[in-house]
Amino acid sequence: xxxxxxxxxxxxxxxxxxxxxxxxxxxxxxxxxxxxxxxxxxxxxxxxxxxxxxxxxxxxxxxxxxxxxxxxxxxxxxxxxxxxxxxxxxxxxxxxxxxxxxxxxxxxxxxxxxxxxxxxxxxxxxxxxxxxxxxxxxxxxxxxxxxxxxxxxxxxxxxxxxxxxxxxxxxxxxxxxxxxxxxxxxxxxxxxxxxxxxxxxxxxxxxxxxxxxxxxxxxxxxxxxxxxxxxxxxxxxxxxxxxxxxxxxxxxxxxxxxxxxxxxxxxxxxxxxxxxxxxxxxxxxxxxxxxxxxxxxxxxxxxxxxxxxxxxxxxxxxxxxxxxxxxxxxxxxxxxxxxxxxxxxxxxxxxxxxxxxxxxxxxxxxxxxxxxxxxxxxxxxxx
Amino acid sequence: xxxxxxxxxxxxxxxxxxxxxxxxxxxxxxxxxxxxxxxxxxxxxxxxxxxxxxxxxxxxxxxxxxxxxxxxxxxxxxxxxxxxxxxxxxxxxxxxxxxxxxxxxxxxxxxxxxxxxxxxxxxxxxxxxxxxxxxxxxxx
Numbered sequence: 001x002x003x004x005x006x007x008x009x010x011x012x013x014x015x016x017x018x019x020x021x022x023x024x025x026x027x028x029x030x031x032x033x034x035x036x037x038x039x040x041x042x043x044x045x046x047x048x049x050x051x052x053x054x055x056x057x058x059x060x061x062x063x064x065x066x067x068x069x070x071x072x073x074x075x076x077x078x079x080x081x082x083x084x085x086x087x088x089x090x091x092x093x094x095x096x097x098x099x100x101x102x103x104x105x106x107x108x109x110x111x112x113x114x115x116x117x118x119x120x121x122x123x124x125x126x127x128x129x130x131x132x133x134x135x136x137x138x139x140x141x142x143x144x145x146x147x148x149x150x151x152x153x154x155x156x157x158x159x160x161x162x163x164x165x166x167x168x169x170x171x172x173x174x175x176x177x178x179x180x181x182x183x184x185x186x187x188x189x190x191x192x193x194x195x196x197x198x199x200x201x202x203x204x205x206x207x208x209x210x211x212x213x214x215x216x217x218x219x220x221x222x223x224x225x226x227x228x229x230x231x232x233x234x235x236x237x238x239x240x241x242x243x244x245x246x247x248x249x250x251x252x253x254x255x256x257x258x259x260x261x262x263x264x265x266x267x268x269x270x271x272x273x274x275x276x277x278x279x280x281x282x283x284x285x286x287x288x289x290x291x292x293x294x295x296x297x298x299x300x301x302x303x304x305x306x307x308x309x310x311x312x313x314x315x316x317x318x319x320x321x322x323x324x325x326x327x328x329x330x331x332x333x334x335x336x337x338x339x340x341x342x343x344x345x346x347x348x349x350x351x352x353x354x355x356x357x358x359x360x361x362x363x364x365x366x367x368x369x370x371x372x373x374x375x376x377x378x379x380x381x382x383x
Numbered sequence: 384x385x386x387x388x389x390x391x392x393x394x395x396x397x398x399x400x401x402x403x404x405x406x407x408x409x410x411x412x413x414x415x416x417x418x419x420x421x422x423x424x425x426x427x428x429x430x431x432x433x434x435x436x437x438x439x440x441x442x443x444x445x446x447x448x449x450x451x452x453x454x455x456x457x458x459x460x461x462x463x464x465x466x467x468x469x470x471x472x473x474x475x476x477x478x479x480x481x482x483x484x485x486x487x488x489x490x491x492x493x494x495x496x497x498x499x500x501x502x503x504x505x506x507x508x509x510x511x512x513x514x515x516x517x518x519x520x521x522x523x
Contacts, residue, residue: 249479250516258522279432298441303522310439310523316474317431317467350473367470371462373452376469 003202004183005211007193014147014189015140018062018182021195022090024210026054030201031088031114035074037064044130048074062090062116062182063143067123067164070271070328072098076107088114088180092123093172094326097359098271100177101322104366107274114201117175119184121146121155122167125331132159150184153228166327166340169236171229177361185228186221194218240348243341257342259335260308266329266339272319272358280311312339316346321367322358323347389443389509391418391502394429398456399491400448406495414499415506418446425449426487427460431471434485441518444484444509446501451489461489483512 009017025031037046039059046064048071051057071091078087091099096117102108124132124142132142142158149155153173157163175181179201183194195211205211247253264280267273279285285307295302323343330340351357354367395401401422407414423429426449434445447468449461465487472482486505490498517523 247478251479253478254520254522279430284432285436295440299519299521301521307439308523309517310435313435313439313474313478314432317435317471320474321470346474346477349477350470353469353473367466371459371466373462376465 002181002196002198003213003215004194004196004217005202005205005213006216007195007211009189009191009193012190014184014193015061015063015143017193019057019060021210022060022062022088023054023057024208025088026051026057028208028210030086030204030208030210032085033083033087035071035078035087035089036060036062037066037090039064043133045126045133050078061140061143062118063121063147063184065121065123065143065146065163066126066129067092067094067326067328067331068126070098070269070326071095072102072108072271073274075099075113076102076274079109079111079113080107082109083112086112086114088116090116090118091175091178092118092120093175094120094166094170094324094359095271096175096177097172097324098326100359100362101272101324101366102274103362104364104369105274105322110362114180115175115178116180116182117178118182119150119174120167120170121149121173121184122163122170124161125164128161132161135159147184147189151186151188151224153185153224155228164327164331165239166325166330169232169239169344170325171232171236172359173228173232174225177359183217183221186218186224194221236344239341240345243338243345254309257308257312257337260312260337261335262305262308262311263334264311265332265334267315269328269332270315270319271326271328272322272324273315279314285310312342316343318368320347320350321354321356323351324359387510387514389417389506389512389514390441391444391446391505391509392437392442393418393420393446393448393502394423394426394433395420395446395448396426396450396456396460397422397424399450399454400426400488400498402492403448403490403494403498406492407499408495410495412495412499414502417506417509418502425455425457425460426464427455427457427462429464429467431467434468434471438480438484438515439517439523441515442484443512443515443518444486444505446505447485447487448490448498448501449487451491454491480517481512483508484515 034051035048038049045066072095099108145158179198181196202213206213247256325344327340356367429447437445455461468487475482488501
């Protein structure tokens, strides 16, 4: 069960109000260190910053609409060995879902981690954000612009820049599994922000005078979120349908990925691809010269580098069951291939086979790590 | 024109299907010579990497052989193989590559005849399917 309270926004400035809230969390030792997006000195974007000194909270923006890296990987580094202190981490919904998956793969330990989730309006490509920021100058006007849609759940693109496709089709605008959830949907963030807390944290925050627990939740919040999710699902299905009808046969599928140069950027950006010794970084798939020449002999010629199709299919077969759809693979691709859509489209059916929703709960075993004796049976006993 | 002879890469588990294949030989079962056997310790050790690599490099079919459910020497390897193959087949289905080129079969150490019959049947089916289209593609 969880409890909640309303954070009164001072001077119509939700970002500053949240900064004060986080300063309280640090100073009153609810958390001992805090991972939170902080504006880069250049102003071109935000980076996750591990903050110990409350003075460093200048220019932090928990609602920053960019996702330059998947913080689940950072969380893995911070918790895989005991950090020895309570680490608070301000994360978007997709980052928390990736954290949940990594817990199951033993890459994250939750023991000293306080997950602080934020309602997410969506994120811009880092390069788009830099351009917007340079045009608009310093400040948080891009974030505030997006927040205008929080109350009604109507998020509009700004200055001709679209949110990342993965965000446009994301069905999880509000975080689940967070210890502290910053609620914006259904509220006017110029006036108030809803903070939802796990029971134990609720009493701690009340005792320390950080937040009055009121149990009140805006009547419209659930409806606003539900409507937003419905819209996102509609958009998602359009994107999926378009992808499916464009890749009906093997040739079309290969054409869709034909400009892949096998740079492995999508793999590096992926929070789920956690293997320390990845098969693509071992000699397993390295070939000697005579092998390439034999392929050239047999086929008349062979594209170099080889194994681009193999790369995507192996990645799919290894981790599509746990793909949480953050879309960072899309952002990482130098040739703008629809990698994220590919993973989400195929993931939808593969995850569906096992009724598995990645990131939903730490108690659900990933399909590749378990089995049922009575499943997948055919007449001949095998298939 | 010469008749198409499919090439099958088989990953057989040490404890059941590989031994079953051995029995097929010692009992002089006849089956077509289209199969290249790779000896694995367990069907659960067959990563999709190797199945995909075989298919993309032009194998016409891949046979994975393991112990019957409940009989795995390592208790659960064959159940894990079954899930892995199911996932792989679903992925291949969605990209328009026929999953019928991948066969997972439970063949025990005493089922030499079943092994021979399986290979015979698989060769027949693959002949109907024709050569793997990836064999000649220079961009794959």
